[in-house]
Amino acid sequence: MLIIDCPFCGPRDEREFEYCGPYRERRPDNMDNLSESDFIDYLLVPENPEGVGQEFWWHKRGCGEWLLVVRDTRTHQILSTVEADAE
Amino acid sequence: MEKYSLYSLVRNSFTQHRDWSPAWITHDLKKNYDVIIIGGGGHGLATAYYLAKIHGVANITVLERGWLGGGNVARNTVTIRSNYLRQESIPFFIKSVEMYEGLSKELNFNLMHSRRSMIDIIQTYPKLREIKRKMYVMDIFGATYKPISVSEIRRRIPTLAGGGNDSRLPIIAGMVHPEGAVNRHDAVAWGYARAASSLGVEIHQNTKVNSLLRNDDGTIRGVSTVKGDVLADRVAVAVSGHTTQLTDTVGLRLPLRSFNLSAFVSEPVKPMIDVVVNCPDLGVYLSQTAKGELVIGGAPDPGQSFRRGTNQLVFERTVGAMLELFPSFKKLKLLRQWGGTVDIAPDASPIISETEIPGLYITAGWWGGYKAIPAGGLTFANLIATNTPHQLTKSFTLDRFETLDYILEPGTTTRV
Structure with missing residues (x-):
């Protein structure tokens, strides 16, 4: 079980969180300059690291914030937890 | 050779x-x-x-x-x-x-192939609708998927004591897939x-x-x-x-994306389940091996994973779901558990x-x-x-x- 150290609520167990997929950039603004294949690549091809990767977790049953968690997929050790960029 | x-x-x-x-x-x-x-x-x-x-x-x-x-x-x-x-x-x-x-x-x-039917236990109406749709499509292509009554489910799986009318999710229907097998x-x-x-x-x-x-x-x-x-x-x-x-x-x-999918094996006991039982609403499925062990499969770990261990939370949820339907399995001891890394397309x-x-x-x-x-x-x-x-x-x-x-x-x- 993961213990995620929410920057707002402190360490809480995995049950309070919803996994929301690997990190990816925000959807590009100028879609006109983007080719169809690049956009499908953006939509479908995720990061799949064997090792340290970034992913989104939503503190669904807590403060409701989205967090960016850096986690090692081989050991499930969490290296850092910060608020996801809310631009 | x-x-x-x-x-x-x-x-x-x-x-x-x-x-x-x-x-x-x-x-x-x-x-x-x-x-x-x-x-x-x-x-x-x-x-x-x-x-x-x-x-x-x-x-x-x-x-x-x-x-x-x-x-x-x-x-x-x-x-x-x-199916x-x-x-x-x-x-x-x-x-x-x-x-x-x-x-x-x-x-x-000798693969010890054993055709033994798979029985789906349905406990919610949305799942019943989904599974009926599956039945109609499968019928077109020649796979068998037949509805069976709750009393027939209980006759075929005597250890299934949970899921009664007073439970959280009463069993409302069942489906049998006779091609289901283990080896x-x-x-x-x-x-x-x-x-x-x-x-x-x-x-x-x-x-x-x-x-x-x-x-x-x-x-x-x-x-x-x-x-x-x-x-x-x-x-x-x-x-x-x-x-x-x-x-x-x-x-x-x-x-x-790669995920960890885990399974658990109980101590061997005398034959008590001769079908593969699948409970899609609870997210658990199980069968009994020729050696007598129960093989129990659950849901995947949330988050991508290359670890071959099991997640305690997945374990608790899987076993908890199983005990809702099979309360007598509480006495069983689990011998082994494992996780495997599987990848999934969108x-x-x-x-x-x-x-x-x-x-x-x-x-x-x-x-x-x-x-x-x-x-x-x-x-x-x-x-x-x-x-x-x-x-x-x-x-x-x-x-x-x-x-x-x-x-x-x-x-x-x-x-x-």
């Missing part, structure tokens, strides 16, 4: 079973092959066997990182079934189930390895592939292993959860495809690939030998994602 029979068993008993010939032959790793198959699991070995047997490709090697039968072919719940939703999937899995039924004889290896996972790996080896396929264990190699013109050149470079014009990747780790080395990007359907790199083929996205081993091997061998997809898997190619033509396949444990 020494033929296994009652006669050979009796004959070898005279020498205290000391003179059995090895099931597969060990070779020295050569520099060149016609086809390199990465991954000596069920799919890799089956592909090698059908390539040699049907397509007459002789110079094949299977490179396995660990030992035969030590990967995901042993990290599953051996459930064989063909799928999509018209692309059903004929493929029907073929696979049929092939499994004749496989012990074909491979001359022995090691025997599938060993049987295919032995049959492939007798056809001249070289199997190299403890030969980890570190990266793929490309020629200057972009075509595949071979692989780089811990024992040096091995070259071939055709390289097939059949490595389950680690597919992207290999394809990343030649810059091929695939729509796959639509949860498999990928058997050539790639943008000429000569590189992949079979991936097998979320529950054990049941697909015979047909997966057959169709993948066809693709490698002829460079055209097999009739049964022509929809499972990578180019479906270019047009977003998903084959959405919601299952027991998929999160699609």
Whole structure:
């Protein structure tokens, strides 16, 4: 079980969180300059690291914030937890 | 290949079973092959066997990182079934189930295949509607999926004491899939390895592939292993959860994510369940092995994972769900647990495809690939030998994602 150290609520167990997929950039603004294949690549091809990767977790049953968690997929050790960029 | 029979068993008993010939032959790793198959699991070995047997490709090697039968072919719940939703999937899995039924004889290896029906326990109305839809589609393509009453479920599964009218989720309906079966996972790996080896396929264990190699013109050149470079014009990747780790080395990007799927095994007890019980609303399924152990499968770990352990939360949820329906299992002790790394495509359907790199083929996205081993091997061998997809898997190619033509396949444990 993961213990995620929410920057707002402190360490809480995995049950309070919803996994929301690997990190990816925000959807590009100028879609006109983007080719169809690049956009499908953006939509479908995720990061799949064997090792340290970034992913989104939503503190669904807590403060409701989205967090960016850096986690090692081989050991499930969490290296850092910060608020996801809310631009 | 020494033929296994009652006669050979009796004959070898005279020498205290000391003179059995090895099931597969060990070779020295050569520099060149016609086809390199990465991954000596069920799919890799089956592909090698059908390539040699049907397509007459002789110079094949299977490179396995660990030992035969030590990967995901042993990290599953051996459930064989063909109750799928999509018209692309059903004929493929029907073929696979049929092939499994004749496989012990074909491979001359006792797979302990046991056809025993799968019963789905339905506890919510949305699931009932979904499962009825599945029934109608399956009926068109010739797989069997029949409704049965709650009292019939309880007659066939006497230990199913939970799910009564006063419970959180009362059982409202059931479905029986008579083709459902289980068999022995090691025997599938060993049987295919032995049959492939007798056809001249070289199997190299403890030969980890570190990266793929490309020629200057972009075509595949071979692989780089811990024992040096091995070259071939055709390289097939059949490595389950680690597919992207290999394809990343030649810059091929695939729509796959890897997850950990775990299962649990109880202590052996006397026979009490002779069907595969699936509870899609609770997210647990189980069967009893010939040895008497209960094999219990649950939901995947949230978050991508390459760890082979199990998550305590998944364990609690799976066991808790099982005890809701089978309260008497509370007394059982669990002996073993394991997790396997499986990769999943955005639509949860498999990928058997050539790639943008000429000569590189992949079979991936097998979320529950054990049941697909015979047909997966057959169709993948066809693709490698002829460079055209097999009739049964022509929809499972990578180019479906270019047009977003998903084959959405919601299952027991998929999160699609």
